[in-house]
Amino acid sequence: SSTGTTAGTSSSKAANLAITFLPKNLGNAYFDTSDKGGKKAIDELGGKYAEVGPAAAAPDAQVQYINTLTQQGVGGIVVSANDKAAICDALTAAMDAKIKVVTYDSDTNPECRNLFINQATADGIAKVEVDMIAKQIGDSGEIAILSASANATNQNAWIDLMKTQLASSHPNIKLVDTVYGNDDDQTSFDKTAGLLSAHPNLKGIISPTTVGITAAARYLSTSSAKGKVFLTGLGTPNQMRQYVKDGTVTEFALWNPADLGYLAAYASAALIKGDITGKTGDTFTAGTLGKFTVGANNTVLLGDPYKFNKDNIDQFNF
């Protein structure tokens, strides 16, 4: 088809190491960190790093960017999907044009990408969050979840798993509400306020998103619920440091997003160079992170989430 000619550069002999990161949206601290990791890896590889993305996390805008990248004939796209199906066709078209597609952070349907770099297994993430909140509130009472958007694939998967684990291992904990802050600071902030007024007996909040947990912590830190309502979830150390220090938050978890980007970039490069095809069992080396093996469903696992608290938080800067 006509796509072959436009993607001409990618079929030249030298590997086309122009790799573009397409996060869910720009201006998101989490992706800033992860994409910086990606840039570091691409610089090490001598490739060409770029980052594009929509201002607001919507799938249609992501499709336009994917199409443009296909037109430009980049070597690889590293994308965090705003919708697991919506961007599928655009990604398939990109793969047809010999572009390697790696998803990170939030996956698409498996057939629309070459590889998914999984920050942690959904099970592991759900477990770590449930364990932390159970420990903090004394394994009984009302809790609520402050999520990102109602459509976020990864969030919903974790929430479902958390529900199962709560039901099976923590019968005295009652999940009373799930609200959506849309990964928007102001909305998350106001939703936290709403949660507290709607549920006067609330003892804990889990926010499995870095935007949400920061906004919730900021709300709690000046509210009278500070110290009474426990907050945990997924956050970055830099954003959470002051709230851990002032006692608003005891413990939260995350993987290292920079490592995630770094690994995704190396995986993308390995695909472009033809070192791996993405099939289960392939192995490749990701710079300083060492050797990784492609697991089931063409997925590479970064590792287990890491817990941050007063004692260790100052050792991290991202």
Add this chain to the structure above:
Amino acid sequence: MNSAASRVLGVLRSREMGILLAFVLVVVVSTIKNPGFVFSKDGWHDLLITPSILVVVAVGQAIVIITRNVDLSVGSMLGLSAYLAGTIFVKYPSIPWQLVFLIGLAFGALLGLINGALVGYGRVPAMVITLGTLYAYRGINVAWTGSNRINADQIPRGLQSIGNNSILGIPILTIIAMVVLLVAAWYMRNMRSGREMYAIGSEPDAAELYGLAKRRRVISAFVVSGAMSGLAGVLYTARYATINSQAGFGFELDAIGAAVIGGVAIVGGSGTVVGAAIGAFLLYTINRALPVIGIPDFWQKAVVGAMILGAIVLDRVLAVRQSRKLRETKEVAA
């Protein structure tokens, strides 16, 4: 009936009264369901503080709408000045916050002046101009901010405490909003230029024949709206302390909604800034009250939409009844 009594009756029958009652109703119902809605430190605090930023923007928006214009760019202006305020704090952490408030006001006024000049001199509908600047200002914001963001730890604690602390049980933000509101209400009621804005919105052609300084008034309305958005931007920084390029996105519809719910006629010439402020309170309190009343998160927006429609339909029905009454009484003079 003596005039004092008729004035009291007039106030009771006014458009603002209806919305105020609706607001009280929402609060009462929520409080019955959950006393903490009002009778807890946080409930009280949130009740007052949540709508405060919108109040400031809605006051400016109401003034623009009263002149038979509309300002769609308020959200973008808010975002730009919030980021400007944040940047100033990052660069000069010891800067007095009062100065930043002034800078925000002035910067917003400048953006508003651009809107106003384009509308006034271009003789083109404000809706188109401000739709254009909505895009342009937001674009400038994104270009400037890029994927940067300003985090809470970069904003001085002093400012953040302004954003969240209270004096005598009333949040500072709310006090600021109320001061702004009172000044604007006084101005719109008691100053010649304020009344001229009503006149211009009521009948622009007559205003022209009459020799009112139409262009100047319209431009100043936009400058005020810009300044209010600028101030709101700084307040946003103070309250949320986290700013990226999307701060205030979509705020224009909330601001117009607040004004419209508050009885400011979209065709200009009538309504008050106080009404717009009550509209802002009603709009955001509803948002918070719905989960308390037991309506799931997902349906909130739909309820807000239904409320806007209810408010304007009710307002219209009352206005029609009123003007029919006026027509019927006209022959008394003859």
Add this chain to the structure above:
Amino acid sequence: MSTVSTEVVKTYSDYGRPLWRRILFTREMAIVVLLIVVLVVASIQLPRFATAITVTNLLLDVTPILLISLTMAPVMITGDIDLSVGSMVGLSSVVVGLLTHSGWSIPSAGLVAILVGAVGGMVNGLLVTRFGLPALAVTIGTLALYRGMAIGLLGTTAITGFDRTWTQLAKSKIGDTGIPSVMILFLILLAIFVVLLHFTSFGRGVYAIGLSKDAAAFSGIHVARTRVILFILSGAMSALAGVFYTLRFTTARGDNATGLELAVIAAVVLGGVSVFGGRGALHGVVAGVLLIGALSNALRLAGVTSDVINIITGVLLVLSVIAGSLMQWIQSRRVRPVTTTASA
């Protein structure tokens, strides 16, 4: 009222200006020319622009806006406005999703969605005409209402997994041209609306309503009925765009097409439709939509970021209206209108 009224019977010229001036010196033509300039410059400057794949992507991207602009233009020509179109796209998407999920076929689900759109449009129209409310205020309300219903109905889920024959059809191209097949549908609709608006007495009524509702009513034009019909068409067309949206992105979500209303209005106004009503033509509108689409596509391809695209869209919009009034102003140095245009 000539002093001597028994002169020879006069023949009036049909037009005050020669044909070429009437055709070339219009707002619409300026936009068409600008579009051509953008296309030519982009093709020269960006080697990857003049390709079939660009044609495909550009047209697919603008299809929802193109569709909705066909009805937004007449709505705005009557002096109304419909801000609820983006929300209706979302609601229609959710309806399609829910129905197919419970076993309906795409065509029947799509028809129901379009019906829902028509009803939503009718609600807008009746609120505007029955209560004499400004369309801006009403549709701000339904903007929130319809979006809220969409989000409320679907909750957390996004429905995917539509019948592939339909999702493929939504993206298929006509042969090697790169032109999406959906353009055939659009062209048919465009033809219908061009005839309706520019060559029928219904269309004449639309313009008359926009210029003076009173005078139109006294000329036997069904003012309220016409306005309601246009709102119904607007709702139905937005729903159709919603069906396309769902199929193209193979996902039904409540937040689909958030903010689309402003993009549509920007394009329609750029294309020469006056927000006061009474002015505008569909060739300008289509050119306006394509202009914004082509510009953003070219700029993205050139590596320009979305912010600059936003700035350019905004500035273009402002410039395009200012240019018109600048010319008016130059003319007004000679002819000063007594009734100055009000700003709203």
Add this chain to the structure above:
Amino acid sequence: MDNPQSTPVLELVGVSKSFGSVVALRTADLALHGGSIHALVGENGAGKSTLVKIMAGLYHRDSGTMDIDGHVVNFKTTAEAKAAGIAVIYQEPTLFPDLSVTENVFMGRQPLGKFRRIDRAAMRAEVVRLLAGLGVRIDPDRPADGLSIADQQIIEIAKAISLDARVLIMDEPTAALSGVEVERLFAVARSLRDQGRALLFISHRFDEVFDLCDTITVMRDGSYISTSPIATTSVAEIVRLMVGREVTTLFPKTVVPIGEPVLEVTSLTRPGVFSDVSFSVRAGEIVALAGLVGAGRSEVARAIFGVDPYTSGAVTVHGKRLPAHSTTAAMSAGIALVPEDRRRQGLVMNSTVSTNVTDAVRRNIDKLGFISKRQENAFAQSWARKLEVKTAALDSTAGTLSGGNQQKVVLAKWLASSPKVLIIDEPTRGIDVGTKAEVHRMMCELAGGGMAILMISSELPEVLGMADRVLVMHEGRLTADIPRATATPETVMFAATHAPEEVA
């Protein structure tokens, strides 16, 4: 009368003004003296209103001089003119409907108290005093919205008086007023004259001009023609100067055979507006509907035509009953309505002449719903010729035509629909004598052709001169049905001012 020795308060010499290619004023001269009421007359489009707007500071003259007390002035804004003591009452009232009567009177110059705060109490007291001085009872706190035209005109006058202006200009202030209201206005005008102010009065009604004014200036085609004391001139003389020829008969009434009833209205009622209105109009008959402004005549006409609804009663044409509230049904039954407010209702002002002419018949000239510009122009061409509309091209904007020509376009629009019943509301409002005679001649011709004509008019001479039968309305009810033979000013006015029970 003019005192040639004294300096005029306001003097214009050789003023010209063009709008693009349209020359509105060529050489206009005018001198206004204190203690005098000066009349300005001329055909439609003679340039009177343009001259007014120049004096008001709204337009800027292209050449010529304007002096106040012998000093040249150049107003850039209406505010400057106001400051110089010139108050203008435009034909269309310039009120702000949402604001109170008080605010309307004082907009922009409210009395101020401390901190430049508006002193509402003082303002209200002053308005109460002004209105009392004018002898009217209008609630100063009510909004201007909903006031009758007459009351609106009173507010305009109160405004002008409160300005304490030295020059008061009134552009056709009486066009929409009834007899009583006109008298009240004249009383105010005379007292202002006696205070030494200069007044300018523009009107197409000569009886008023000769009643009120002491000096008269005639304009034709944008040029000054003559100024003379009223005492030394006559109506015929003025008309000759204005039109440039003799206008012999203003009411060329011809006797035509009266046929069968065409339009029949029975017990038409709309609560609060009109009730139990019954009458019929026969082919070839001109029936006048007289009454005071606000009696509800236009409302009856609108209900018959289907623009407004009615709650009970019936309208039939040739025995066929029409559905209520349907203009299309009325039109296809052969009714046409030339509405009273041509700027808002009669014409689409921003549309072209040809579209306006075809607007009402567009469903007749289309083919299977399709309409083309060519058909439209051909159609408009023929009707513009028949009525001799004065316009440069068929695509000129209707709003740029002078009042009389606009009226011709409205007539063309409705005659084009070949109606059986023509309802014509204030057919000659704001129209000069020459055109007026033409309109009247046309009405007689149409009646002669078998058309049934219902004419609403506030001008008694027109009613008496044209009608075969006079219906009179008072406060929403028909109070009299007077045949031509017995119709006199007295019988009509009596019925117009008395409720039905009192009519014997």
